[in-house]
Amino acid sequence: MLRKEQNDLLTQTGPETPMGRLFRSYWVPALLPEELPQNECPPVRVKLLSERLIAFRDTNGRYGLMDEFCAHRGISLWFGRNEECGLRCPYHGWKYDVTGQCVDMPSEPEDSGFAKKVKLKSYPLIERGGVLWTYMGPADSQPPVPEWEFATVPAAQSFTSKRLQESNWLQAMEGGIDSSHVSFLHRGDLNSDPLFKGARGNQYNLSDARPVFEVVESSGGLYIGARRNAENGHYYWRITQWVMPSFTMIAPRGDHSIHGHFWIPIDDENCWTWSFDYHPTRALTDAEVAAMRAGKGIHAKVIPGTFRAVANKDNDYLIDRAAQKAGRTYSGVEGFAMQDSSLQESMGPIVDRTKETLVSTDSGIILARQRLLRAVKAFVETGATPPGVDTVHQRVRSAAVVLPPDQPFKDGAREAMIAHPGVAPASV
Amino acid sequence: MSSAAEARFRIQTPNPTSRVVKVISLDTASHHEIATLVDEVPTADLVVMVASAGADAHAAAIIGEACSLKHVMTTTLVIHAASATDEALSKTLAQVRPWSLMVVIASDEAYVEEILRSFR
16 A cells, blocks of 8 residues: 555656656657658647647658647647648747747747747657657756667567556556466466467466566566476566566567557556567567557557547446356456456546555565655655666566576576567567 | 546545564574464464575575465565675575565565555
8 A cells, every 4th residue: 555645646747746757757658650640740639747748740750749839829739730840820820840949920020039039848759669759857867769679679570559548657557567467367368369379388377377476676677577387396487577667568478579568647647558569589470460450469459540449438348248257358358458457447547545455466566666756756855867767777678487496587587688689588 | 437536436434454464584583483473373364574685594484384384375575685696695585485475575674664564
């Protein structure tokens, strides 16, 4: 459990909140490139960390992300005209470039120079690895560009999707490091989902339904190891990476792609669930990409033209009680993504953590919260750079390995948990 | 039913917190303390063992066996891991793993208090 003030501190990410300031230390995913598919395409409304923004791609292909509202009369620039290297407000013609600088003000005398004094708050927006990233912190503290491995491999080796999740970011992220739920909620899908089935490790999962967990601090966050019995007294380990504040990477299965998530606050009651799949040494097959687009694996099928899942809280996630009773799915909801999301959204927009009854298998969640609380305190009080900003913390991998019984997985899988370009992942 | 407005109608009665958690430091526990804990295991919901990385944690077997017989959950918190060698950590893990259903390896002991607070 958390005290109310601790829960508030971790779940509130608006401007000037402690957690909001911490989130603004990182490059965070903002949009998919396909949302701004060509120069002078329509602008896109973006809400991140409780700030309403507008994203656009100008005549020369430069990306802009700035305050959604015109400095003049507060018109939403979503109605703007994207033309001649700027976004022009249709009300009185004020025009802004990708930095938010007002470059034309037709209602003022041509040489008044007043336009130069008007600048909307803006943030950098860069394309890297199939994601448009933004950094919303102080310009003089901008960190190096992201080095997460999925964003550095060739485009053919990676696939990324995003989905609206109608809950606070923290309860979504906590689901990503709650390894003990997999044996229950997702048990029906390991041998049927095309992005998971066929791996030898699945048999360890299914033959030992009572894994033992080890949680180990890492420099960027935590390693969460789930241990099951393997042959000859050895242990089969599935090691999840959590890197602050909201990156998780799930252990791979066989030669399937590696996958993971970011959970990025939209506001305090909604977040974006970003889901990536990549393979360090080969291109994803057409069948794999088709499955991901169809919502298999950790991805979700969304309503066309939106990022809201087809199965959502307005239709009770299309729960199938017959499938639940027959054991085809454990909860009756189909697919890993919505199995998780349905339950996390059911907690309410911001779960009241003063009322939890945590048990020892929740130790990963407990430790993650404590690491976040410490990082926020150090950041606010001393300006300490939080874990996860350093790109060394980003060059990590999850791993699935078989190790001798007395070996710490942090030791036995040391190299496997580092992203070495071109090296195959440790997977069973 | 999961909206912020609906959340106002949730029952506000606190959840019961009557569980019994027993905590023991494997580094410093005397024979008497270990024997006492073993006697108390049947009344416990959770036994938490705390061990420094590299320290002798042989008592984990005695306590763990008692917990196993009574089907009591065990968690071991291994602290001071950041300053221990891999060999030292490995030695402690070899002693606690067979008897721990959850192991947390942390850099400092301040986490112990926070984890125990979360189990209240």
